[in-house]
Amino acid sequence: MIRKLESVFTLTDDERQALETLPMQVQVIKADQDVVREGDRPSRSCLILSGFACTYKMTAQGKRQIVSFNLPGDIPDLQSLHLKVLDNSISTISQCRVGFITHETLWDLCIRHPRIAAAFWRETLIDASIFREWVLNVGRREGISRMAHVLCELVVRLRAVDLVEDHACDLPITQGEFADALGFTTVHVNRVLQQMRAEGLIELSGDRLNIPDWDRLKQMGEFDPTYLHLESDQAAA
Amino acid sequence: MIRKLESVFTLTDDERQALETLPMQVQVIKADQDVVREGDRPSRSCLILSGFACTYKMTAQGKRQIVSFNLPGDIPDLQSLHLKVLDNSISTISQCRVGFITHETLWDLCIRHPRIAAAFWRETLIDASIFREWVLNVGRREGISRMAHVLCELVVRLRAVDLVEDHACDLPITQGEFADALGFTTVHVNRVLQQMRAEGLIELSGDRLNIPDWDRLKQMGEFDPTYLHLESDQAAA
DNA sequence: CGAAGCATTGATCGTCGTCAAACAATGTGG
């Protein structure tokens, strides 16, 4: 999974070796558990090895906003390498295998392999790009478009880590979690999804998503994958 | 203005010199002009020397969403150093003095001065943090809170670059621009502002903002400046 | 003085929130 990095540029043997032998503490975490919390001053970052997680923040009123979904291969709190105190929490959505890597070893890696450091920087920039797109999505798109857009993003990102077969994939995200990601209520998400099903845009039941007509969904979500800055452009598929 | 960097750590003479002699092409740009556009593949980044700018994206429907305000000292497209194609546009809000620095010289700077590279990385991480907060703001806060929050952010960031006297500052942002930043319409922004004025939360007329009761505004906006990751905590003031 | 841009106001409409309940699926323990 770490080989997401490899898609950006070809690693030297040296670099690959450094990554493969990266010391990390692997932990299995149940669904719906905080991995790190806003306000923490972590001394390590976490790499999602399997499962779905999310980055979120809370208002003073106790409302939750998910600002990003974290998929296998992501390091959602890589930022903590430079920013001492975390300004968001990270929670699992499904059960996850998480690898914890100390900042010390990450620093070491960056100093020894400048190109890996650059790749890490790049990763955080793509995260930022995704946040920007989400501001647009939440601020200016409504109902079906908004939902369609995150679905498109999820599918494209899942495809990039090889978790989409054909036009279907596992999607262990509840309607309540979608609501927190979209700035909606659960009730509204439910109604939007029903309308999308009725219009044949998606087939979604349980943990399984199927996309009968990718082009139409893309169009509904005004989805242009440029902002994900993927190298191989899997978006066409 | 570049000395925003200096607030993070003390520069060596060498580093300071490198920054002060940084070759850049300075240009004065009128209000409401695009500096760079989504889709561009820029070979240089822009440093805001004076004036207000903003980063924005558009929906296919032609609706605009501002995802960030750019203040003097910011380098809003530093990301283009690593991401070839821009996924957002940048426009001036007021007249701006902008310094263009080629990627070449930036790379050179980063290689020669790793601590400056780290500081740049850090800057982009703070940008990301601001985007996250905006997702929360746009997704989960309404009316007055939403408005109060961006006002708080603006004041704190302006104070960090010494553009706030007492409790007042220049704020050349139109209601239409606020609307695009908040995901509202101009009409609604107008009504929210009037209510805030009526409640004595702000005094805003023309380009001038005055904050009679900072604590109350902070409270209304649920504003906690942690996410800005400022070193000296000017937030108390 | 007229034009352009911005702020303001009013009336009406719609997306989405709130509240409340019922239903389905899953899993646990007696």
Next chain:
DNA sequence: CCACATTGTTTGACGACGATCAATGCTTCG
């Protein structure tokens, strides 16, 4: 194996926040 607890989905009625449409002021500036 069934009771029942838990979690997620679905439905309905109603209300509100904010959008839309359309004028009307108010500045500023050439």
